[in-house]
Amino acid sequence: DAKTTQPTSMDCAEGRAANLPCNHSTISGNEYVYWYRQIHSQGPQYIIHGLKNNETNEMASLIITEDRKSSTLILPHATLRDTAVYYCIVSPSRDTGFQKLVFGTGTRLLVSP
Amino acid sequence: EAGVAQSPRYKIIEKRQSVAFWCNPISGHATLYWYQQILGQGPKLLIQFQNNGVVDDSQLPKDRFSAERLKGVDSTLKIQPAKLEDSAVYLCASSSGQGRADTQYFGPGTRLTVL
Numbered sequence: 575d576a577k578t579t580q581p582t583s584m585d586c587a588e589g590r591a592a593n594l595p596c597n598h599s600t601i602s603g604n605e606y607v608y609w610y611r612q613i614h615s616q617g618p619q620y621i622i623h624g625l626k627n628n629e630t631n632e633m634a635s636l637i638i639t640e641d642r643k644s645s646t647l648i649l650p651h652a653t654l655r656d657t658a659v660y661y662c663i664v665s666p667s668r669d670t671g672f673q674k675l676v677f678g679t680g681t682r683l684l685v686s687p
Numbered sequence: 688e689a690g691v692a693q694s695p696r697y698k699i700i701e702k703r704q705s706v707a708f709w710c711n712p713i714s715g716h717a718t719l720y721w722y723q724q725i726l727g728q729g730p731k732l733l734i735q736f737q738n739n740g741v742v743d744d745s746q747l748p749k750d751r752f753s754a755e756r757l758k759g760v761d762s763t764l765k766i767q768p769a770k771l772e773d774s775a776v777y778l779c780a781s782s783s784g785q786g787r788a789d790t791q792y793f794g795p796g797t798r799l800t801v802l
Contacts (some may be wrong), residue, residue, distance in 0.1 A: 606787075606788045608788075608790070615795075616795060616796075617691075617778050617780070617793030617794050617795050617796050618730065618778070618780075618791075618793045619793065620790045620791065620792065623788050623790065625788070661729060667787045667788065673718075673782065673788075673789045673791075674732060674735070674743065675730075675732070675791060676732075677729025677730045677731070678729050679727075679728060679729055680729060
């Protein structure tokens with residue numbers, strides 16, 4: 575499975591956009607990029623995923639570079655409740671087998687007033 | 688829609704004792720996962736079920752850990768005997784098992800402390 579590299583921690587002011595980068599330079603053509611987050615004392619929560627195109631949902635936007643070697647998760651208007659550890663994960667399409675998420679240590683995002 | 692349920696939420700045991708965790712996945716989800724999360728680390732997959740069959744248990748310490756998913760719904764994870772290094776949060780997740788990109792939904796976890 576491809577590995578990902580994320581900054582250990584980031585800060586963001588409440589109401590501003592939070593841009594969380596992820597490097598996945600060894601990603602394969604059939605691997606999706608997933609983002610999950612984990613708020614303190616809770617289980618991880620799915621945020622968004624993408625293959626090639628940029629994606630947006632009610633929680634966030636995912637921007638994937640054209641060469642697919644990196645991506646950015648964007649929280650457009652961060653709130654205090656967005657303080658969490660954010661995990662960027664690459665995982666093969668289920669066409670090639672069962673999905674398996676390999677979590678790293680993620681980015682600890684602190685949103686401050 | 689009800690989420691993934693886990694019990695107990697907290698458990699404290701002495702080393703060499705046994706312990707069991709229970710998970711009820713989202714209704715209709717075919718795939719069930721157990722993860723171990725040690726403090727400061729990301730979750731690590733222990734075992735994955737597709738319906739009631741094991742898909743991947745390569746990282747399950749089989750000398751002390753066991754898991755089952757009877758009837759393809761609920762699942763239990765057991766540790767016998769427990770060691771100090773088993774102190775962690777044990778997370779259960781489920782997914783529909785359909786589609787090329789399959790998202791997982793996690794329960795709140797069981798925090799195990801081994802003294």
